[in-house]
Amino acid sequence: MLRGDDNSSQPGNSTVFKDERKQAYLNPEGADRPLISPIPAVTLDTARKYRxxxxRAKMKDWDCSALLLYDPVNIRYALDSSNMSIWTMHNPSRYALILADGPAIMFEFEGAEHANTGLPGIDxxxxxxxxxxxxxxNLAEHRMRDWADELASIIQSHGGNAKVAVDRLEPAxxxxxxxxxxALLDGQALAERARSIKSPEEIELMRWTIRVCEAGMARMYEASEPGRTEREIWAELHFENSRSGGEWLExxxxxxxxxxxxxxxxCSDYVIKRGEMIAFDTDMIGPFGYCADLSRSWTCGHVAMNDKQKELYSAARSQIEHNLSIIQPxxxxxEFNEKSWQIPEKYIPYRYSLAVHGTGMADEWPGILLHPDFDDGFSGVIEExxxxxxxxxxAEDGSESIKLETQVLVTANGAERLDTFPWEEP
Known part of the structure; x- marks a missing residue:
């Protein structure tokens, strides 16, 4: 691989200022070994039943007799069934039908039916x-009629009304x-409302995904040396997620x-120079299908930040800490928008669109926009x-960007951080 001539050391030869706080997130049994989940089977089965x-509770609220799911994330939430998720995101060829007063049926693509063996929610x-x-x-229209006939037969045989919630379906x-x-209802809205409230078991599963993500971030930190490319550092997160039972990066x-x-x-093949800011957003779908969506920024070579980097980093920390402090069920x-941190005018042109968003098996509702973009008609309440x-x-004109993000559980007493990977000390 070609390297830029930036008068910096090559990987393996540069002086790395180690941070023992971050190294602690690597596998204590050795960084060359994957993390092994300690989650007991009963936790996963309880989470499956809850989801x-x-x-079904939302289906009752919406007075619909059936829920048809094509989104792989919704299928995973409903039945914990996962098979070629990325491929089926753009090739909708497997689906689930959940009856309000009947069975939950998984329609698996031919030859992969066995992928659902042992999943307790599937009848x-x-x-x-x-x-x-x-x-x-040219057979699509004929096959579509057979598909619709089969679904209609199942739904009608279990009584109920003619309201069916569907998350993703093309016009034909x-x-x-x-x-x-x-009559078709918005199944994506139904599913995201259901997904928004987590059980204790879901939080336990999510904590493990975050643990794996933070181990990947520790690898990224150690790899953040002059002469490395953006892609090389990003690959460390892929590596840790994949070998520890995770799924993909969004x-x-x-x-x-x-x-x-x-x-x-x-990320690109840009070769990073000593002292440049490295900023990232994990968007990681990890073990058990849960999301760890964390952002950090640090300097290449782990050298002290310059004055501008310190200014920007301090502002980012202020935004995070202020908005954490006001979160309450x-x-x-x-009200959140009115009380949220007001971004200084010089940073507005380079702002991030969201102040806060929900997270579960992916980024989800609610997505609360930053105050310059917030619409007062956006209704809803932060819930425990x-x-x-x-x-x-x-960021500002001509500067680098600082990206920070933390993941929290809303408790009766406010926001409890689920991630603990250290911030920098500018």
Whole structure:
């Protein structure tokens, strides 16, 4: 790999200022070994039962007889069924049907039915009927009719009304269900409302995903030496997540130096120089399908920050700490916005869009926009047992960006941080 001539040492030869606080997040049995989950089976089974119960309770609230799920994240939440999640995000070929007063049926694509063996929430496994153009071609319309007939037969055989909540469905198959007399409701809204309140077992599972993420962040910290590329450092998080039972990273948000501003550039082969700021956002879907969405920023080579970096970092910390301090159950989104940290004018053009967002098996509702963008019509209330992420992105014209983010559980007493990976000391 070609390296830039930046008068810095090559990896393995540079002087790294170690931080024992961060090294402690590596596997204590040795950084060359994956983390092994200590979560007992009963915790996972209890979480599974709770999640399916949350969905059925929302179905009752919405007065719908069936819930049809295509989103792999919703299927994982409902039934803990996971099979080729990334592929099925853009090839909707497996789906779940949950009856309010009947079974939960997993429709798996042909040949993979066995992937659902042993999952307690699934009452029946059937072979999915796929009408993807990829495999159906000119037969798509015919296969779609068969698909709709099968679903209609199941739903009608269990009584109830004709209201069906659907999370993701293209116009043609939606029309086929309507032809059979069904009224379609917004299943994504139903699912996200259900997902927003976590059980103690879900929090235990999420804590483990965060533990794995922080081990990956420790590897990233150790790799943050002059001469490394952004991609090389980002790969350390992939490595730890994959070998410790995790799933995928939703983004590629790690940049350094001048590439941190503007934000939302994906990691590249940019060779990082000593003293440049490295900023990232993990967006990690880890073990058990839960999300660890953490952001940190530090200098390459772990050298002291310059004056501008210190200024920006201090502002980012102020935003995080202030917004953490006001989170309370019962606080409306409008009230949160009114009390939230007011970003100084010079940083506004480079702001992050969100102040706070929900997190579960991915980023989820509610997404509360930063105050310059907040709409007073956005209704809702922060509730106990929500998990929220508190965000900050601070930059100004010509500067680097500082990206910070922490993940918290809303308790009766306010926000309890779930991540503990240390901030920098500018």
């Amino acid at each position: 399916l119960g949350r969905l 029946e496994v059937r072979t999915a009927r796929s009408f993807l153009f990829f495999t159906a071609g 198959p939606a029309a086929e269900l309507r032809k059979r007399g069904f 983004t590629k948000l790690l940049t350094a130096g001048p590439r941190t501003n503007p934000w939302y550039q994906e 019962g606080l409306s989104f409008v 047992n929500m998990v929220l992420n508190v965000e900050s992105l601070i």
